[in-house]
Amino acid sequence: MSTQTASVNTDADGFTRVVAKSKRGRSSRIPRLPPTPATQTHAGPSKDEANTKDNDADTKPQTTVLPGKKRSSKRQQQLAKSIVETQVENVLEKQGSLKSDKFRNELQVCLDVIQGFEPEEIVCYGIGSLSTQVSQWQLALALLINQYLNVDICAFDPVAIAADCETLGRFGISIIAENEEAKRTVTKRTLFFMPHCEEFLYNNVLAANWSPEQLARILVIGNHLGRYKDTQSSEEFAAKSPFIRRALPGITCTDLPSEKLLGLRNNPFAFTDTCVQQFGSPSTIDFSIPS
Ligand SMILES: C[S@@+](CC[C@H](N)C(=O)[O-])C[C@H]1O[C@@H](n2cnc3c(N)ncnc32)[C@H](O)[C@@H]1O
Structure with missing residues (x-):
């Protein structure tokens, strides 16, 4: 045998x-x-x-x-x-690439916004399976950002298997014990790291923090929320994502650097359409609860 x-x-x-x-x-x-x-x-x-x-x-x-x-x-x-x-190893290698001059230099604009916000914690939703390159790039970026913040990071993705959770643990990231469906009402200034998450998750984050005081406590790295307005009918958007729709006039958005700056043979497409979004103009937002 x-x-x-x-x-x-x-x-x-x-x-x-x-x-x-x-x-x-x-x-x-x-x-x-x-x-x-x-x-x-x-x-x-x-x-x-x-x-x-x-x-x-x-x-x-x-x-x-x-x-x-x-x-x-x-x-x-x-x-x-x-x-x-x-x-x-793969995540560390990618983190090294993100520190390459061109990408890192352009990232400074985002880092300034993030550091200016002074996050007290990072919550990662939807990083995905760490067997994929895309998720490894995204985790590498979250870790790189935290090198400048040094705050607690926790994460949840329903597709994560034991090896993913252990990998996250190796980087000091704790696993959120239950599926919050991104409905976390924050108690401190929180950076939500949500690369390429589904629309409803962003809507849930906003719904759970729907007041000027609460929105001022969150920063979201994720898909351009404004794009959802352009990719569906206004009725569909209003029904599906009423909180995103109402938040749009108050959002300030800073794009992540182009992945082309990484100088790789193949673009990883890990940060496509991704930006840092701050809800800095509450006076322009209608805070009544959508019906
Ligand atoms: C479109 S995928 C993006 C995955 C990865 N970030 C990427 O760019 O390839 C959306 C991710 O959100 C995750 N997700 C779905 N529901 C979630 C929830 N309730 N909390 C956290 N993540 C969730 C999915 O499992 C999936 O990994």
């Missing part, structure tokens, strides 16, 4: 592959492990998983199914460890 070892390789495209190697010299891809309570810290709706698919091709979880209960749990632990190591 042949025994198996495993290795974790990162391809040129950044897709982390876990490969089982037989001691007889044969190797094969280990198949995906269906999500189980043991491997998935937060059970995520399949709809949300589907939403990550268009980011890039490397969205598949990297856990494994192996024959034999006892062996599989030990093997899974070893693989999870390797996955975490690889993800940590």
Whole structure:
């Protein structure tokens, strides 16, 4: 009977592959492990998983199914460890790239806005699966920003598996224990880091903080909220995102630098349409509760 070892390789495209190697010299891809309570810290709706698919091709979880209960749990632990190591390395590498002169110089405008706001905490929603390059870039940016803030960071994404949570933990990020659906009413100045989140999550953040005092306590890094107005009918927008709609006149927006400044062969598309949004003009916002 042949025994198996495993290795974790990162391809040129950044897709982390876990490969089982037989001691007889044969190797094969280990198949995906269906999500189980043991491997998935937060059970995520399949709809949300589907939403990550268009980011890039490397969205598949990297856990494994192996024959034999006892062996599989030990093997899974070893693989999870390797996955975490690889993800940590990939994020650190990307953080280094973000510090490259051109991107970092342009980022200063955003950093000035963020530091001027003096966040007391960072809440990350929707970073996605850290097996993907896009999510690794986004986490790298959140960590880079926090180098200038040095505040507590917590995170939640329903697609996060145990290895993702452990990777986040390695960077000192705590995992939010339950799905808040982004309805957190803040008690201190909070930077919401929500790259490429779905529209309803931004709407929920605003709804949960719907007063001039509360909106002044939040800063959102995420999709241009104003774009939602242009991509659907006004009736649909009003029905779907009444709080975004009302907040628009009060939003001040600072774009992230172009990813082209990273000088990579392939644009990672991690920060497309992403900006820092501050709700600095409450006098222009109608704070009545939408019906
Ligand atoms: C369009 S994907 C973006 C993922 C990643 N940031 C990217 O740019 O590829 C939206 C993300 O929001 C996450 N999400 C959905 N519901 C959420 C919730 N209630 N709290 C936090 N994140 C959520 C999804 O799981 C998904 O990873």
